[in-house]
Amino acid sequence: MKAWSWLKNNGVMIFAILALFYMLLPIAIIGLFSFNDPAGRYNYEWVGFTTEYWQNPFAVEDLTDSLLVSIRLAFFTSIGATFLGTLIAIALVRYQFFGRKAANLLIVIPMATPEVVIGASLLSMFLVYGVELGFTTLLIAHIMFSISFVVIVVRSRLIGFDRRLEEASADLGATPLTTFRKVTLPLIAPGVASAAMLSFALSIDDFVISNFNSGAEVTFPLYIFGANQRGIPVEVNVIATMLFAVTVIAMVAVIIQQRRAEKMAERRADEASKPAVSLPI
Amino acid sequence: MSALRQRLLPYGLLGPGLIWLVLFFVVPMYFMGELSLKTGSLQTGYQLTWEWSNYTEAISDYATQFGRAFWYAGVATVLCLLIGYPLAYAIAFKGGRWKNLMLFAVIAPFFTTYLIRTIAWKTILDDGSPVVSVLKFLQIVPEDGRVLATSAAVIAGLTYNFLPFMVLPLYASLERLDQRFIEASKDLYANTRQTFLRVTLPLTAPGIIAGVLLTFIPASGDYVNSTFLGSSNQAMIGNVIQSKYLVVNDYPEAAALSFTLLAIILVALLLYIKFAGSEALMGDEEETA
Numbered sequence: 001m002k003a004w005s006w007l008k009n010n011g012v013m014i015f016a017i018l019a020l021f022y023m024l025l026p027i028a029i030i031g032l033f034s035f036n037d038p039a040g041r042y043n044y045e046w047v048g049f050t051t052e053y054w055q056n057p058f059a060v061e062d063l064t065d066s067l068l069v070s071i072r073l074a075f076f077t078s079i080g081a082t083f084l085g086t087l088i089a090i091a092l093v094r095y096q097f098f099g100r101k102a103a104n105l106l107i108v109i110p111m112a113t114p115e116v117v118i119g120a121s122l123l124s125m126f127l128v129y130g131v132e133l134g135f136t137t138l139l140i141a142h143i144m145f146s147i148s149f150v151v152i153v154v155r156s157r158l159i160g161f162d163r164r165l166e167e168a169s170a171d172l173g174a175t176p177l178t179t180f181r182k183v184t185l186p187l188i189a190p191g192v193a194s195a196a197m198l199s200f201a202l203s204i205d206d207f208v209i210s211n212f213n214s215g216a217e218v219t220f221p222l223y224i225f226g227a228n229q230r231g232i233p234v235e236v237n238v239i240a241t242m243l244f245a246v247t248v249i250a251m252v253a254v255i256i257q258q259r260r261a262e263k264m265a266e267r268r269a270d271e272a273s274k275p276a277v278s279l280p281i
Numbered sequence: 282m283s284a285l286r287q288r289l290l291p292y293g294l295l296g297p298g299l300i301w302l303v304l305f306f307v308v309p310m311y312f313m314g315e316l317s318l319k320t321g322s323l324q325t326g327y328q329l330t331w332e333w334s335n336y337t338e339a340i341s342d343y344a345t346q347f348g349r350a351f352w353y354a355g356v357a358t359v360l361c362l363l364i365g366y367p368l369a370y371a372i373a374f375k376g377g378r379w380k381n382l383m384l385f386a387v388i389a390p391f392f393t394t395y396l397i398r399t400i401a402w403k404t405i406l407d408d409g410s411p412v413v414s415v416l417k418f419l420q421i422v423p424e425d426g427r428v429l430a431t432s433a434a435v436i437a438g439l440t441y442n443f444l445p446f447m448v449l450p451l452y453a454s455l456e457r458l459d460q461r462f463i464e465a466s467k468d469l470y471a472n473t474r475q476t477f478l479r480v481t482l483p484l485t486a487p488g489i490i491a492g493v494l495l496t497f498i499p500a501s502g503d504y505v506n507s508t509f510l511g512s513s514n515q516a517m518i519g520n521v522i523q524s525k526y527l528v529v530n531d532y533p534e535a536a537a538l539s540f541t542l543l544a545i546i547l548v549a550l551l552l553y554i555k556f557a558g559s560e561a562l563m564g565d566e567e568e569t570a
Contacts, residue, residue, distance in 0.1 A: 012367050012370055012371045012375060016367060016370075016371030016375075016383065019364050019365075019367070019444075020368070020383060020387070022364075022441070023386060024390075026390070026398050026401035026402060026405065026441070027390065027392075027401075029401040029405060030393060030397055033401075044403060044404050044407045045404075045409055045410075083297075084297050087297065088299065091290075091292075091295045092295075094291070097288075097292065103295055103299060106299060106307070110302065110306050112494065112546075112550060113546075114499060114501060114503075114519070114543070114546065116519045116522050117502060117540075117542060117543045118306070121306075121309035121310050121313040121539065122309045123526060124312045124532070124536055125305075125309040125312040127316070128312050128315075140305055144301060144302065144306055147298055148302075201391065204394075205394055205395055207395055207396055208503075208505070208519075211523065220394065221394055221395065224397060225396060228509070232400065237397070243392070244389075244392045244393050248392060251385075255381075
């Protein structure tokens with residue numbers, strides 16, 4: 001009876017832990033197999049432990065090249081999509097104008113379209129115009145599918161924004177541009193930064209749309225797809241594990257930084273809250 | 282600032298981004314539509330002949346792959362919901378101090394490349410792997426059977442890869458749920474099951490709708506999972522479109538197939554929204570006004 005009520009209370013939690021285990025299992029496998037010493041070309045069965053591939057992870061030249069292409073592509077995608085998307089988000093949250101609904105729709109629909117259709121339609125257009133496929137077509141495609149995600153992230157930050165701060169700035173004689181630069185931008189900066197990181201991540205991970213529009217250019221996921229037939233080198237696992245570790249460390253650092261900033265802000269607000277009106281940000 | 286300039290400002294802000302979306306999302310759809318009605322070959326060039334037979338042929342030739350794509354995506358979506366709802370529930374209500382860590386575990390798969398994650402499943406489900414040995418011992422898989430290159434493997438891969446897209450919107454709607462509704466339900470003598478079915482579940486419907494859309498739509502067009510975890514017997518419509526465009530170069534029929542896929546999904550989407558409400562698709566429209 002006691003066991004039953006314990007299970008009733010904690011059943012959901014046990015299930016959740018099992019589900020999380022299921023989600024993390026492949027990541028553990030990727031890490032584990034970066035230490036594998038495969039017998040043949042294929043790295044699917046555990047043979048023996050070695051750190052050989054960690055000592056020289058960039059030994060496979062094609063792989064390293066593809067990784068550099070992906071990083072370069074993700075960097076430019078992130079800049080382009082964040083710029084275009086942030087402007088759209090500001091317009092959508094701040095202004096009432098004719099065609100708002102249509103604009104909203106145009107932003108949502110690409111996210112509800114299967115990637116294979118987006119890739120295929122872009123390729124159709126490039127074919128008709130005889131555009132040579134390569135880095136430029138990849139960049140065009142990646143910016144296109146990242147814009148919607150940037151808009152959504154930045155918009156959610158702008159919605160919780162205290163307009164009075166901008167009014168105060170205007171009252172103090174700042175021009176709209178100065179207000180934007182000195183008040184608006186710093187306040188929405190965290191949202192813009194996470195949008196930039198998200199578009200970087202989307203770009204570096206994209207396979208399907210790139211598959212259609214890459215031409216002879218090979219990104220990291222495309223390299224893996226191509227290498228699948230002849231056997232994926234262990235270095236892929238090493239690099240994937242390194243990318244994972246770098247992302248996790250960066251995220252933890254951002255979270256710690258944010259916590260610290262929030263605490264500082266709280267302390268300052270506490271001190272200031274006694275006489276004046278405090279602005280909830 | 283003049284009134285005219287003030288009125289034109291939003292268009293100036295929207296302009297560059299929306300033009301990008303029109304040029305590289307809307308216009309390409311037009312070209313794909315046109316290509317799907319052409320005849321010809323890569324050597325002789327293509328002429329617009331309003332070849333509607335491209336569609337009838339494409340659909341009758343690949344009805345199996347269409348059916349399979351929606352069947353696999355449907356099963357994977359249901360599995361994601363069954364796994365994802367309790368998981369999101371546990372994170373939102375039972376997570377306590379572990380909440381952020383659990384959420385982090387949900388998005389952790391995004392930090393490794395999609396293809397590599399899928400290939401990891403190839404390792405896990407490989408013929409000699411411990412998982413398959415256990416399944417054989419339990420007689421779930423016959424002694425001489427295998428898991429790779431079956432529908433089950435592809436569906437497992439789809440379920441795994443799209444689970445975070447189900448969990449995150451579910452978590453968001455559970456997190457927003459006003460606890461007082463649940464207290465009220467208990468005060469009115471509803472038991473746990475009644476409270477869940479008649480209060481929690483209906484109030485989190487927007488999260489379920491968003492999760493189902495975010496899982497089903499990408500899963501139905503996917504060809505990565507069936508490429509790595511299946512065989513040609515598990516080919517989905519995405520595989521056909523990919524090979525027609527990139528291997529066989531049969532562009533008109535490939536375009537007809539992509540357009541059909543898009544049309545089916547849009548129709549399903551509209552029907553679904555009609556029954557389920559439009560908040561899920563348009564997001565927080567009201568709040569922004």
